[in-house]
Amino acid sequence: LDEKIWLTLSFGMIMAFMVITGYQTFALEMGPPSNNELIDPQKVDETAPFNEPGIKQIGENEYEVVMTLQVFSFNPMDIEVPAGSTVHFTLTSKDVVHGFEIAGTNVNAMVMPGHIQKITQKFDEPGKYLVLCNEYCGAGHQVMSTTITVK
Ligand code: CUA
Structure with missing residues (x-):
């Protein structure tokens, strides 16, 4: 009987974790970049807005x-903004x-071919922020x- 209790308990815990993960992914949108903005990774240069990479004041x-x-x-490289700017990255x-990790901020995103990743960050402190690729992508x-x- 003891074994049955523990089996039921561990099965229940697994189900609970799956429900929590599902809730975070779908209800709280904490999953990987959304599927509803798919683009053809072969045609990035012809696909708006990526046909005109750069920085624009809006x-x-x-x-x-x-x-x-x-x-x-990264294209563009080495961008500059005034202190106090809010920057919307696409x-x-x-x-x-x-x-796409900006050292010293909370920005840490995965950028996948075929997906559009959007992230917004406000830069209050002047300085030079290092932007790093933190996914192993080759030699x-x-x-x-x-x-x-x-x-
Ligand atoms: Cu790109 Cu690592």
């Missing part, structure tokens, strides 16, 4: 950065899975970095 203290990632660089990969992974200068 409001007072508000910028939009359209960026493509590919082995082993990212995709042209080849394999890359990471040059460790040199895949750029900077965001806030002044």
